[in-house]
Amino acid sequence: MCVYHRHINIYLLVSISAFLVLTCAQASSSQLCDPQTQYPRDGQCCSMCPPGTRMQSSSSCLDVVCDPCGTNEYQDKYTTDSKCKRQPYCDPNTNFESPVEQSMTVKTICMCKDGFHCSGKECITCTKHSTCHPGYEVVSEGSQTNDTVCRPCPSGMFFSSTSRKCEKWTECGPGFYAAEGGTGESDTKCVSRRRTHIIVGVIICVAVALMMTIGVGWYCCGNSRRKEHENLNGHSVEDALHTDECEDERIISNPVEDEDTDLDLGKTDNGNYFAQESGKPPRLSHQESQTYCINMNNS
Template sequence: MFIYLLVCVSASLVLSSAQASDNQLCDPETQYRRDGQCCTMCPLGTRMQSSSSCLDPVCDPCGINEYQDKYTTNNKCNRQPYCDPNTNFESPAEQSKKAKTICMCKEGFHCSGKECITCAKHSTCQPGYEVVSKGSKIHDTICRQCPNGTFVSSTSGKCEKWTECEPGFYAAEGGTSESDTQCVSRHRTHIIVGVITAGAVTLMMIGVCWCWCGNSRKGHQDINGHTIVDCTHADECEEGHKISTPVENEHTDVSSDDLGITDQGNYVAQEFGKLERLSRQESHDYSRPVYLISP
């Protein structure tokens, strides 16, 4: 009885060791078991024909836009993903048949989420903000506000220190996060003030001269129906008197009664006008006479 039990235990141990040795002979990555044998799989980038033998399978390469990234017994390859340009994706120039293609965002775009279903355009750092990290295909641009005492006036630039005004200059405008300090020469300011002051004084002098000249100009004035003539010489006034004397109409019949006759038979001339002498205004030269011609 004891011998029988010993034989049974020995047989079971032999069978177990045989099965263990058979399992160790098959490579789980490149082989598969069929009908108690370790069969060969097709390599990466290929597919196995259905009529292949166990030890020497027939493997065909994957087609266009197909891939196989591990050893396989399948008779079909996997399809490569479609990189849609309408969602800002771009496909690599060459696709491998041994690996899955990863759709990458175009230049200037990044994945909008962890799954990278769509691509979003990189953010632009506005004036007053500098670029900490440029955007890539997987993350957006990171911006930071310029610290105090620095500025950046362009987009996507680096912060720079404010300009310190040199001696002889002063800060007309202080710096901000978007603009630099504006330095102006003190000498230039004095020149501008002097030019403005000189211009104002010149305009005032021109105005005074204009008013004085306007008041001093006096032409012919009509006072109480008389015309004042400013004469330099008496001859000029006499000439003016002659010109202003009415001309007798030769065709008008004048009776002797109207004209009057002297005892000697001579006609009496009628006085048409009288020459009067007036004093000039105080503003004129009293050495020059002024004559008033009566109408």
């Protein structure tokens, strides 16, 4: 009975010893492998595939076969995986910039376009930066992760589009006056007093010149009309005078015949009276006057 128990104890001791030896051997072999570039397998240190590659499934510990990652794929560390990781898609329709060139060893980070920022922590889409309204200044510019921060301009200051900051209102110096007061959106507008006088003088000169031009034009027009009227009246008077003279000549040359009264026509050298033929008017020598009047009337 004692012998039987003794054999059992010996067997247990041998088994435990063998287990401890194997465990120590595996532990020592795993401690010798580089955890970054190697992995233990069957008591050996096997090499991993480098970044930018993937391991073929047919690879063995002694014969490692690695293939490069494909398009839009990457592997950023040593690996035993047979597949590479997929690069994220930067959609330009959601205001992301399209990457010019993607790496097989680094994960692509989608960047928002200029003037846009991520709409959330996960940055699924990009949102346009806010624009500061007139009278507000920029406290902090927008970035990839944050929007633009604005605040109203303090009293006595205005927003300058040049510096994108609030600036103090301009104080008008000697010889100038504030034509328009400053606001949160615009600066004070200073105007020279001399300039105002010049403008007023120019306006007065222009008005005087305009009035003189109108007066001269009115005078010339009236004078021209007056001359035309005088010419018309002159011809009428002259024609009337010639008409009256002709009428007088006609009366003289054609006297009214008085049948009841004897005309004293004078005497002859022998003392006899002149006798006018019955039915014929006396003839007087006014032929030239009649001809002249006829010519004037025809003209």
